Amino acid sequence: MKKPKFKVDKHILTPKHSKLGEREKAQLLEKYHVTSKELPKILKADSAIKELDAKTGDVIKIVRKSPTAGESVFYRAVSDV
Amino acid sequence: MADIISEYEDKLPAKMLDEFKENIPKGASDTKVRKILEAAYGEYKNARVCPGEAVGLIAAESIGEPGTQMTLNTFHFAGVAEMNVTLGLPRIIEILDGRKELENPMMEIYLKKPYASGKRIEDLRHLALQIKETKLNDISTEFSINIADFTIEVKLDKERMKEIGVTTGKVMDAISKQLKGYNIKDDKDSIILKARSKEDSFNEAYKTKEKIKGITIKGIKGILQVLPVKREEEFVIITAGSNLADVLQLEEVDAYRTTTNNIFEIEQVLGIEAARQAIINEIFKVIESQGLNVDARHIMLVADTMCVSGTVKGITRYGVVSEKSSVLARASFETPIKHIINAALIGEVDNLNSVVENVMVNQPIPIGTGLPSLSVKPPQKTPKEK
Numbered sequence: 246m247k248k249p250k251f252k253v254d255k256h257i258l259t260p261k262h263s264k265l266g267e268r269e270k271a272q273l274l275e276k277y278h279v280t281s282k283e284l285p286k287i288l289k290a291d292s293a294i295k296e297l298d299a300k301t302g303d304v305i306k307i308v309r310k311s312p313t314a315g316e317s318v319f320y321r322a323v324s325d326v
Numbered sequence: 327m328a329d330i331i332s333e334y335e336d337k338l339p340a341k342m343l344d345e346f347k348e349n350i351p352k353g354a355s356d357t358k359v360r361k362i363l364e365a366a367y368g369e370y371k372n373a374r375v376c377p378g379e380a381v382g383l384i385a386a387e388s389i390g391e392p393g394t395q396m397t398l399n400t401f402h403f404a405g406v407a408e409m410n411v412t413l414g415l416p417r418i419i420e421i422l423d424g425r426k427e428l429e430n431p432m433m434e435i436y437l438k439k440p441y442a443s444g445k446r447i448e449d450l451r452h453l454a455l456q457i458k459e460t461k462l463n464d465i466s467t468e469f470s471i472n473i474a475d476f477t478i479e480v481k482l483d484k485e486r487m488k489e490i491g492v493t494t495g496k497v498m499d500a501i502s503k504q505l506k507g508y509n510i511k512d513d514k515d516s517i518i519l520k521a522r523s524k525e526d527s528f529n530e531a532y533k534t535k536e537k538i539k540g541i542t543i544k545g546i547k548g549i550l551q552v553l554p555v556k557r558e559e560e561f562v563i564i565t566a567g568s569n570l571a572d573v574l575q576l577e578e579v580d581a582y583r584t585t586t587n588n589i590f591e592i593e594q595v596l597g598i599e600a601a602r603q604a605i606i607n608e609i610f611k612v613i614e615s616q617g618l619n620v621d622a623r624h625i626m627l628v629a630d631t632m633c634v635s636g637t638v639k640g641i642t643r644y645g646v647v648s649e650k651s652s653v654l655a656r657a658s659f660e661t662p663i664k665h666i667i668n669a670a671l672i673g674e675v676d677n678l679n680s681v682v683e684n685v686m687v688n689q690p691i692p693i694g695t696g697l698p699s700l701s702v703k704p705p706q707k708t709p710k711e712k
Binding site for chain 1: 339340341342343344574575581582583585592594595596597598599600603604607622623626630633634635636637
């Protein structure tokens with residue numbers, strides 16, 4: 246079988262994922278008074294972030310399409326297990 | 327005007343801003359636009375859920391009430407042209423429990439342009455056959471064991487094979503790939519399998535005979551039925567059985583719209599965020615099909631809760647509840663004795679941070695007006711008093 250040219254992030258169910266830079270991450274944690282451990286998690290092996298080359302502790306920004314708000318932003322911290 | 331609206335990007339949701347862009351007349355002065363936005367922001371702030379509001383409880387009631395209606399007055403199964411679909415309460419429970427094995431797994435396969443139009447029925451038929459799983463059992467008439475030398479003879483149904491479009495060679499290839507340690511020989515209308523190892527026994531041959539019946543000859547493993555359906559000017563293939571990972575690899579398939587109702591598969595292939603969206607879609611599908619009305623926010627909350635840990639967790643004592651940090655909260659759900667004994671064995675500490683455990687010990691719960699608390703800075707003692 247041919248190798249897949251399929252891109253996970255283009256599927257209708259997958260929202261846009263992007264990695265936050267160090268400064269943005271610090272700002273976010275400051276804004277919500279949390280540590281990255283307290284954020285919802287996303288697995289390091291998650292297929293949606295394979296191409297982002299994320300390390301444990303990084304924060305992933307997710308822009309979801311929402312039926313109520315149009316667009317909503319969500320953050321997940323990359324976790325090992 | 328556009329730049330004033332964009333100032334509010336952090337404060338107001340995107341959907342509202344889009345509405346402003348459309349509805350505020352072009353000639354409106356900057357001060358007036360600002361006034362409108364400021365008023366809208368005030369309204370929006372008022373409409374938000376207060377800190378400390380028990381949103382989970384409200385969501386539970388809002389989903390639970392129509393849920394009881396559902397048990398009473400619906401068909402739990404609906405037939406979509408010969409195909410069974412679980413609906414109603416059983417399906418809701420299936421989703422919320424985060425089950426991996428579904429009662430009726432199903433896929434909706436969208437096709438790329440030339441195939442979707444359905445102008446060439448021949449193509450559709452060909453594709454459908456390529457997707458549907460054909461097992462050795464389906465294309466053979468007889469399996470027999472020769473007791474003298476423990477060979478297995480499989481009589482092939484040549485007509486059926488022609489229909490599906492497989493040759494004897496392909497069948498032998500498929501078997502040799504999935505079955506190790508056997509020599510395969512073509513014998514006109516049948517194929518003969520002989521074990522390579524010398525120590526063959528009748529038992530061994532019998533086991534193999536049963537095993538090879540399930541070998542996939544053609545198609546995608548797990549897809550039991552295919553059914554092309556016309557949906558708004560295009561053909562969609564609906565299948566019973568699901569195998570998202572393999573179907574997405576097919577060239578004719580529009581991989582970006584194809585979905586399955588198996589949330590676990592979506593999580594594996596598309597990630598946790600896609601799984602969250604799938605949970606919302608699936609629950610909504612059931613609720614809508616029953617003519618009930620539940621606000622999307624409640625369902626989003628449930629889906630978010632199921633997905634916080636990075637994998638889909640069902641709302642069961644093995645899933646979401648096992649993640650709770652409080653021993654008493656876990657014990658209050660199901661199997662209390664197990665939880666309390668385990669906690670006692672390892673010396674767990676309960677900080678009484680949440681609702682259930684505070685109810686148990688007769689303290690105010692940290693919800694609503696119980697949430698804020700006073701903190702007092704003790705007057706600092708001067709060195710003399712020491």
